[in-house]
Amino acid sequence: MRRLIHQPLDPFCRKVRLALAEKKLAFELEVEKPWDRREEFLALNPAGTVPVLVEQDGAIFSGHRAITEYLDEFYRDPDGGLVLLPGNPIERAEARRIADWFDEKFAEEVTRTLVDEKILKRFLPRDLGGGPPDTETVRIGMHNVSYHLDYISFLVERRNWLAGEEMTLADLTAAAHLSAVDYLGNVPWSDFPQSKDWYARIKSRPSFRALLADNVPGMPAARHYANLDF
Structure with a gap:
């Protein structure tokens, strides 16, 4: 297997x-x-x-x-599932660009300041940076997440999905990062209805079910996390 x-x-x-x-x-x-x-x-x-x-x-x-x-x-058989990077070279470059935005910029400004601080540090030994979260770092992450939700809203106002008319690796990447932050309940969805609608479309896909069942021992997910009608 x-x-x-x-x-x-x-x-x-x-x-x-x-x-x-x-x-x-x-x-x-x-x-x-x-x-x-x-x-x-x-x-x-x-x-x-x-x-x-x-x-x-x-x-x-x-x-x-x-x-x-x-x-x-x-695994690019069109009958075998989603093509992660479809379209012409320009369209694929745009999907890669947005995926990199979340893997690099979002990861630095949000994931590491929220998920790493609140969860990862709980499990790391002290000599590797473990310990309680730094409240100032968490505050910065909370502030930064709104900036990225605003960018998602900007994109989906103009496109069906983040990189174009088809769902791509860009959407999976963004949703993966946001889902980790959403586990903590730190995504202000109500302030960004267009971003919320985009995320709801991905969250309702069968591929997302296993992620919604994840559970960190001693730190349960936010109440709305697994709710498709959030």
Whole structure:
């Protein structure tokens, strides 16, 4: 069976989970704590990061960009699920640009200031930065999330999906990051109805069901998190 080695609330892992599900590929999840630096895991990915995909034939792929590009190239049967990067080269470049926006800019300004502070630091040992969240860092993340929701609203006012008329890797990437923040209840959806409508469309897809069932021990999801009518 195909295996995805991951962390449940890691947005890069969540993006790969969504991509696999949209491609209609069966897979098993295997939770890894990268900070433990286990030799068996480092043998799979010397960088010591998740996600790592182990294919049915034993082939190993690491890094969210490498994995999603591989999935889209290798499993591109139009009857076999979503094409992650459709269209012409210009359209594919736009999808990649927006995916990079969330993987880099959103990750730096929001994911690391909210998800990492509130959740990851709870599990890290002190010598690796563990401890209680820094309230000022959290405050900055809360402020920054509105800026990104405003950008999503700007895009979907002009397009059906973030990168164009078709759902692409850009939408899965943005939703993966936002879903991790939404788990904490830190997304002000009511202030951004267009962004909320876009997210609701993705949240209602079958590929999203497994993400909505995630649970961090000792830190339950926000009350609305798994509710499709939020």
